[in-house]
Amino acid sequence: MKRFLRILLILLILLAAFVLQILHSGGFFRKVVPGFEGNIIQKINLPGAEDIAISREDRFLIVSSDDRASRWGKGKPRQGGLFMIDLSAESFTPKLLTGAFDSPFYPHGISLLRLDSALHQILAINHANGGHTIEVFLLYGDSLVYEKTLADESMISPNDVVAISVNAFYFTNDHRHTSGTWRLMEDYLGLRQSNVVYASGSSYREVDHGIAYANGINYDPTRNLLFVASPRDFLIKVYSVNSQGDLTFIEDIQAGTGVDNIEFDDSGNLWIGAHPNLMKFASYAAGKSEKAPSEVIQVTYRGIGDYEVSSVFLDDGAIISASTVAVPFTNLIFIGNVMDNELVVWKR
Template sequence: MGLIWYLRYEFNKTLMRLAKRIALLILVLIILFVSHTVISTGFFRTIEYQFDGKIVKKIALPGAEDITVSNSDGFALISSTKRLVYPPKEEEKGGLYTIELKNGNFDITHLTSSFKKPFAPHGISMIKKDSTYRIMAINHTLNGHSIEVFTLDDNTLIFEKSITDPSLISPNDIVLIDENKFYVTNDHGYTKGIGKFFEEYGGLSVSNVVYFDGEKFTEAAKGIAYANGINFDPKRNLLYVASPRGFEIKVFSRNADGLLEFIEDIPCGTGVDNIEIDSEGNLWSGAHPNLLRFKAYAQGKKPTAPSEVIKVQYHGKNDYLVQKIYVEDGNVMSGSSSAAIFEDLILTGNVMDDEFLILKKEK
């Protein structure tokens, strides 16, 4: 009887020691996970105002998340959606707008005022052929995601069709290669549950880029931490993908079949969002220097979130320069998401503010 009691006692002691070790291991893993999250999202970054220029105008247009410029015709196309919180709890409403840039009056035209279906545009792209523009916009509704296709002719927008596909898991941004071919980023590989949690907080690299060749979608690149903004430089045959969760821009070359070959990552030190390319081939991005603060802002838990604009001069592999152009704590404009260049102007879009900024660089 004594032997049995002794064996039980020793067994229980062993279980207790094992339980303590497991608890200690779990505690260490939690500490490491939290430390990784706060460090890799810019939580401890000090935000100090920086801009060598001035604010030309504040444009009253809510959630001007993506902006792209036609330098030849002197206007910008804007994707605007009035966002209250993210993720949305009700159907959001938005539209596509143009803003005139040549005469300095910045006149705005609402292009989709007669568009009848639910429309909450996100990423946009346009390409010119002859005198008309082909425009595509990512659309998010409570019933799912789609790509809305338009033709812009003399400031008149004509709806062509909607494109849907199961591969559009969580579409964020789009870039046209020609009138019918394009790339789309999915910013999540998981849209709910523990997978989404580890994507957002752990930086799990499971999002992707899909390619539409005019007939079908195929996966062109994968293993990206929150694939976001995307753009293509046809002169250099390079495609750029923003990974805000990785604080980097990924560089790819484009094959004839549309598949992408990875070249390198450009560390940017901030949560890069949309990417625009200026006339000299430089990359411009609106960015979120503190991702946790931005998430709290997007959920309505914080009144502001810091904004940043960066410029990337990319000359080839291992040859690039990243410059901070505009940095502020969010009291002027929160949640910067895009930076489009027209001459010496920077049009800085955002995710949820009621207005966006037109900045002017010092020469």
Template sequence: MRITKRISLVIVLLIITYALYTLISTGYFRTIENQFKGTIVKKIPLPGAEDITISYLDSFALISSTKRLIYPPTQEEQGGLYFMDLKGKSFSTKHLTESYNKPFAPHGISMIKKDSVYTIMAVNHTTKRHSIEVFRFDGQQISHVKSLTDPSMISPNDLVLIDNNRFYFTNDHGYTEGVGKFLEEYGGLSVSNVIYYDGKTFKEVANGIAYANGINFDPKRKLLFVASPRGFLIKVYNVRKNGSLDFIEDISCNTGVDNIEIDQYGNLWSGAHPNLLRFKAYAKGKKDTAPSEIIKIKYAGKNNYKVEKVYVEDGSIMSGSSVATSFGNLVITGNVMDDEFLILEKLD
């Protein structure tokens, strides 16, 4: 009887320890205090602007928009890619992929310019498959080039182009159902990865990541940055010529970093989820709001970085922030499920 009681006590203690670990590691006990030195310039009525990237060469933003009811989806969703001119202050959006008549629910996006033409890639989720859709954009018209699929696309989230043909993408899960998925989301099981496409074949180049999410590449420094929201960190890798990666370090962000954008000065920007459990409930439709956070990271090399909180709020203005990028004094933000996104202006 004593042995049975001891075993039961150990089990209870393990359950309590696991529950406390989950709550602490997901930011459940964090107090959200609204913080922003600036103003809201405009609210843009575009649903689920989950990823946004900027062309500093031509002063426009590319926006990935999908009308989401819950996340992850349980039925076919429809979205598109949108163009927003940043030269003026109207911030009007233009639907680029309106004529693309196949199921299209874009998630992560990336673009690169060569010879006055942009190659655009978007992670696409449909009820039948995951794919990466490739587009050609000449500044006026967009055309679909091809669809890429591969068994390595287990749960693709975001991608970044290295050139017109080569790119990296993240799988945010190693498991898509069952106990494995549960342990990834609540226990922090680190089994997601990064896949490299060299123009011909797909190859895993990094693994052991807790919910690999946003990804971006700094061509000047040959560095790849991968967000791990479940780990509250951004992983830094050196990129070799053959596409393989050398791990450098983890940047501790103290928040659930989502997409990563890099401005013209080399600073990293990320929309983030300071309370992952609250965001999970919001994404499932069980809560009306989820807190948002935007951070800026000045990265000067190993063990030399500074994380700045730019915007923090409880979700009453914008819930579930997933991306942020700067353009002058403007901070353009995006989110997973809101019906609009925000353009902010910093005062300092």
């Protein structure tokens, strides 16, 4: 009997340690103390502005907006859209670009590729009709034209996309499993099952795998580096890119928060919207909490082992819940989110 009790006690201790490790790895015990320099100067009425892309040369933003609160809840789903924001204007007013796009459209990650001063390509991940596609658009000035829809069996659970050239791009799958126990285990146990896919023409192939919830992805052509966010592991993966699209892993940047979409500033620093507490984020996304904490980090990456991670914006959800992206422009930072109703403009 005593032996049985000892074994039971050991099992309970191991179970408790396991649960504590899950909570710790998800930021459950982190204390979020709101703080940032500067002021919030505007809140733009756009629901679920999950991703933002910028053209600094042409001074505009493209915003991916999806009213997930209604789509995930009991309300009637509303068509999502891509919006343009003119950065030269005195106040920022979004202009709907996809009003003529008559297919179901619930955009997620986006990528903007400048072809010339008057022409840009936009890739947008679309979660519609129970499946996943990537919609390709051409932007002529401020007029958007639908070009084509890309679909492939490798699009299991696509999250974000980055164009390398007009016919080549990478995207992340944040899960390997689409439903059931295995998907829950990926979420809560942090199983490293997700991947990165490279597409060139009609060819799609996996170029890395074994990532815990592969999320934001972006490419720095100046340094030929690809960055992939793993919010479940609180890190950013760094790769070099070869001429055939294959990746060589360099290192993990320990970010200390649930990193989401990745953007760059003029100096090549990474700006990332993040979730400091993944448990509170999960509760918020499930409609069980009214708010979730937000964070913006800046990462200066100089080379292997030489980087700095700075938390520059931290909020308990009073200003913005579940931040996903932060795009700097001059002294402004545009912060998007999963399913708040407003895109935040922060002036430093």
